[in-house]
Amino acid sequence: MAKKGLVSILVVMGMILPVFCFSSCGVLRAYSSGYFDYFDTYSSFTVYASSKEEFNSFAEIFESEAEKYHKLLNIYEKYDGLVNLASLNDQAAGEKVEVSRELMDFLLEAKKIEETTHGYTNIAFGAVTSLWHEARESSEEEKYLPNDNELNEAAKHTDISCLVLDTDNLTVRFTDCDMKLDGGAIGKGYAADRIAEALSDAGYHSFLISLGGNVVSRGHKGETERKKTDEPWLSGIEDPTAYFEHTKDISLALPKSVDITDMSLVTSGSYQRYFELDGKIYHHIISPDSLYPENNFLSVSVIGSSSTLCDGFSTALFSMDLSDGKELVESTVGVEAIWITVGGEIIFSEGFESYTVS
């Protein structure tokens, strides 16, 4: 009897084994999805999941977090019953405005980034960036540059210390009535960090998310809690020379890919959002020094563990000269950068090459 029982157990186990392997341990599948709904850009993700259901619940978290921060950090649109950056711009100059914990956390982080980047990435720079935004959005036939007097006047209202945060009572007030917030320089990075955090908290171990030029990955490819793998998440660095008539003959020797496992890679470039006037390129990254878009670089990419910091750094480095930028990167632990100059030169920070894969 005992023997027969054991044989049956073995037979059943033998039958279950392959089924078990297919459903859970054997084939984790990569699922991907893409959206045009958030942050005025294309966002997407890839996740290793064991079933369609697991993928669906991942997508739900991604979508709800992306939508949350898309609305919260929006400066162009207001939403019923939600205090976001647009409503702060309208109301916070007059009186204290109550905000959510989430928005307060963003503003606190934004202040830190402003300090770390020596003012080069400043969410209180909205008075200046809005003038450029209007110019960029004007019709093709009536393209114009913002008036210098207006720019100089606007620049007087960009002091981030006029953004007063009361973290105990969760209120925000502008002590400069003409100050405007613009979260564009760090918004996508911040959202990417929060989305990744929510997905990790929900138990996902292996995924890559991308919001425009902001990429964040967690775990190795196909990794689970119990099973470690060593296949890295890779990202390419876009060749920006192909986008412009005057640079398209330059051939760049870019690294084939960058290992971004458990890291974030963010690129700021002049090649996607810009307009041309009298043969000159006017892109969307406005230097706080000149109040104009600088054209020293075609793109700057930054790798590090915080996507918010990478986003803030790539924006700052784009407007800083190379030597100042290099100094900033070298003096910051865990952040590396790659600059591509208008002349087609590629410059790496000291530690960047440890991430490149050739």
Place this chain on the structure above:
Amino acid sequence: MGMKKNNEGKKKIIGRTDILILVSLVAVSVVALVLFGIMFNARGKTVVVTVDGEEYATLSLDEDTVLEVKTERGYNLVVVEDGKVYVKESDCPDKICVKSGEATELKTVVCLPHRLTVSINNK
């Protein structure tokens, strides 16, 4: 302790037949896994074109194809040529999809105004 003594006193519980059954079952599992693995890999690289987040077309990267994508948002011409895929023409204002060149496994070509993507799937 008592359990162990009992077992020692009896005949072997796992006989030769049992081992045979176990081994053959494991073998069948392994063969099945390997076969499935080959089937998945043999599918090759495909090009996936999406519009507004929905799949619009799937093409083989091994076959030269020209795909006209006409939607209410506009027109894009997707070309597969010599194992490469790119957007050759578009009536969008910024032409970023055309300028960005070929899609690779690491790079999705995107036309934001038309909500179109072209990517390579390695499955």
